[in-house]
Amino acid sequence: MGRLADLWDPEGERHDVPTFLWRMAPDGLATRNQLVAQGLRPRGPAVAQVMWFSSKTPGVPRFARLYPIDRATPPKPRSPGQIASLAKADEVRRTCPECGEVRDYHLPTSVGVCHPCAFGFPAAA
Known part of the structure; x- marks a missing residue:
């Protein structure tokens, strides 16, 4: 130490x-x-x-x-294109490649799918 x-x-x-x-x-x-x-x-x-x-x-x-x-200064405002790009990237991080559902959380990178798919539960209808 x-x-x-x-x-x-x-x-x-x-x-x-x-x-x-x-x-x-x-x-x-x-x-x-x-x-x-x-x-x-x-x-x-x-x-x-x-x-x-x-x-x-x-x-x-x-x-x-x-x-x-x-x-230090306040951050520069984001352009509409940046806002749209960030929203799309966030949606991709929340979309399960297994079931295609858009979740309200970011998918864990350790398993790469949503919680129901990771634990073998059927997707809710």
Whole structure:
């Protein structure tokens, strides 16, 4: 297991960008997911990162890039063509290739069919 002290690098000497521990980043920086939750999108490159150790990857640090909140902007509006394309792609992810039914959930990629087909139940009429 690594040491937390190895991750702390606020000057960016070891990791090429300023690196902070989980929940210790300075105010004014946020991850992409935190920006999206605020209805914003990052503009420009990441200026820092947070790093932490996780049981999912023992001994290997995980990281998340940090972006300045003051440079983030709302997302650009989607065109009607983009909206139609996304709706079609979503319908394809919900259509069972076995029974042809359009489900109200995305089909699990592990089995590639809807739940009734995966478990051998007849399709509801």
